[in-house]
Structures are given as structure tokens and as C-alpha cells.
Amino acid sequence: MEHPVPVVFFSRCLGFAHCRWNGEVIRDDLASALAAKVEVVHECPEMAVGLGCPRDPVRVVRDGDTIDLLQPATGRSVGAAMREFSATYLASLPPLDGYLLKSRSPSCGWKDVKVYDTPLPGSAAKPGRGLFGEAILARGDGLPVEDEGRLKNFALREHFLGGVWTFARFRQVEAAGTMAALVRFHTVHKLFLLMHNQREMRLLGKIVANSQGLGIGQVLAEYRKGLGWALASPPKYGSLINAIQHAFGGFSESLSYRDERIPASVLLRLVKSWALRFGEKYLLEQILFEPFPLELVDLVDSGNLK
Numbered sequence: 001m002e003h004p005v006p007v008v009f010f011s012r013c014l015g016f017a018h019c020r021w022n023g024e025v026i027r028d029d030l031a032s033a034l035a036a037k038v039e040v041v042h043e044c045p046e047m048a049v050g051l052g053c054p055r056d057p058v059r060v061v062r063d064g065d066t067i068d069l070l071q072p073a074t075g076r077s078v079g080a081a082m083r084e085f086s087a088t089y090l091a092s093l094p095p096l097d098g099y100l101l102k103s104r105s106p107s108c109g110w111k112d113v114k115v116y117d118t119p120l121p122g123s124a125a126k127p128g129r130g131l132f133g134e135a136i137l138a139r140g141d142g143l144p145v146e147d148e149g150r151l152k153n154f155a156l157r158e159h160f161l162g163g164v165w166t167f168a169r170f171r172q173v174e175a176a177g178t179m180a181a182l183v184r185f186h187t188v189h190k191l192f193l194l195m196h197n198q199r200e201m202r203l204l205g206k207i208v209a210n211s212q213g214l215g216i217g218q219v220l221a222e223y224r225k226g227l228g229w230a231l232a233s234p235p236k237y238g239s240l241i242n243a244i245q246h247a248f249g250g251f252s253e254s255l256s257y258r259d260e261r262i263p264a265s266v267l268l269r270l271v272k273s274w275a276l277r278f279g280e281k282y283l284l285e286q287i288l289f290e291p292f293p294l295e296l297v298d299l300v301d302s303g304n305l306k
């Protein structure tokens with residue numbers, strides 16, 4: 001299967017520069033493997049707001065109703081600068097297909113970032129977001145967002161990669177700008193979408209049917225929005241089995257054994273071999289069986305995250 005080349009934003013310290021507060025770079029196998037397959041856009045927001053390298057670490061701090069980014073060692077506040085940089089920088093980017101961020105960073109982190117209750121030493125902290133990560137989510141573009149820590153989990157990794165390549169394929173549809181391209185996209189993604197979210201898959205089908213006779217630009221914009229909702233959460237294992245059974249009713253008996261430790265891609269490879277054996281053309285075209293390049297399937301799972 002031919003795959004497009006997605007455009008993905010990376011936090012710069014994920015292999016591209018020694019820009020962490022202590023002058024280090026993160027060596028991460030998945031980030032490197034992914035970077036080799038996509039067009040990379042990277043930036044270090046802390047360097048961009050002039051914090052230098054090496055630097056004293058910053059932390060996210062709640063101060064009344066506002067959230068700031070503080071450098072405790074110097075008392076410097078860079079919250080406003082980081083927000084301004086984030087807005088200007090993100091608006092300047094080319095169309096993207098996803099974001100891979102540094103986990104738990106007070107700037108790039110998008111989950112489980114320590115947000116301190118007060119600027120005082122010894123303050124308690126709650127989980128929140130870094131300021132740049134927050135600005136990415138505030139774009140509301142529906143694109144896949146992950147961090148290198150969570151990608152050690154195969155279910156999250158396959159969900160992220162599948163989403164990135166799906167949005168890259170959808171950009172090709174937008175470039176073609178025709179209903180024929182959209183119909184084809186929807187047809188080959190049907191089982192993939194069914195696995196993620198049956199309700200949204202049907203709503204996307206209605207957008208494609210275009211009973212209101214909207215112009216192609218509006219149809220594509222609606223579809224893109226719906227695609228983001230459809231792929232918002234990783235599919236449940238039961239939905240994967242349902243999607244396969246839907247396509248391959250005759251084999252449902254063989255799929256009655258559910259072992260959630262088996263990555264979806266492994267199960268799908270098995271089913272694809274059946275489709276090949278029985279010459280099921282409709283099934284062989286389905287993106288479900290290879291939503292992203294196979295070379296990215298076999299990275300090792302740490303098993304630490306769920």
C-alpha cells in the first residue's frame with residue numbers, strides 16, 4: 001500500500017537538538033522512526049522565548065485565576081511571552097497532520113504536567129498542561145496529539161499513527177477537491193472509522209451523501225471536522241473485533257477469542273491474510289488493514305502505560 005508523507009510537529013528536544021533545560025536531548029526510538037517517515041516541523045518554545053540553554057528549569061504555577069510559567073531560580077515570568085509566541089508560531093505553521101510532544105514538559109506537555117498551586121516552595125501540584133501544549137489543544141483542529149512517553153503503549157501508538165496518516169490522506173483529498181476523491185476516501189476508510197466510532201462513521205457518510213447540495217469546500221470542511229471527532233479516542237478492543245466481524249462475518253467464530261494484549265495490527269495482519277486467500281477485493285482496499293506504514297508496527301511496547 002502506498003502511504004503519503006504526513007507533516008508532523010515535534011518538540012525539538014525529541015532528537016533534534018540539545019535544547020532541554022540541562023542541555024540534553026531525548027533519544028527515543030519511536031520519535032526517530034516516525035521522524036524518518038514524515039516531514040518534520042520542530043521548535044523549542046522555551047528557547048524561542050529567550051530562556052537560553054542550559055537554563056534554570058521553569059514550572060507551571062497557578063496564581064489566583066491565572067496560570068503562569070515561572071522560573072523559580074530567577075523569579076522570571078514567561079507565561080505571557082509563551083502565550084504570545086505560541087499563538088504567532090502556531091498560526092505560521094503549514095498544514096499539519098499531528099503533533100508529537102515532550103511528555104510532562106511545563107511548556108510542551110499536554111497531559112499530566114505538574115501545575116503548582118502557588119509560586120511558593122513546597123507547593124502542592126495537580127496534573128494539567130504546559131502552556132505550549134495548551135495552545136496546541138486550543139487550536140481545536142482535531143489532529144492527533146501525543147507524547148513520547150504515552151507512545152510506549154501500543155494501543156495509544158497505533159491510534160496516534162493511524163490518525164496521523166489518515167489526516168495526511170485526507171489532505172490529498174482536499175488537494176484533489178472533488179467529490180469522487182472524498183467518496184473513495186470514505187469508502188476505503190469505512191471499517192477503520194467503524195472501528196473508532198460507529199456513530200461518527202455514519203455521520204461522515206451523511207456528509208458525503210451531501211443531501212443539501214453544499215459546495216465541495218464546505219463538504220470537505222465538515223468532513224474534516226467529523227474526522228477529528230471520529231478519531232478522537234482510541235478504539236475499544238471490542239470495536240475492533242466488531243469491525244472485523246462486520247467485514248468478515250464468516251470468520252466470526254475464529255475471532256471469539258479476545259486477548260487484549262494482542263496489538264490491533266497483529267490481529268489485522270492475520271485477517272488480511274484471510275482476505276488475500278479468499279481474494280476479497282473490497283476488504284483488501286480497506287485502510288483498516290494498514291492505516292500507517294508497516295515498518296512502524298513492530299516497535300517494542302514498554303507495557304507501562306494504559
Ligand code: SF4
Nearest residue numbers: 012013044102105108
Ligand atoms: S519540552 Fe519543549 S520547551 Fe522543553 S526542551 Fe523540549 S522542545 Fe524545548
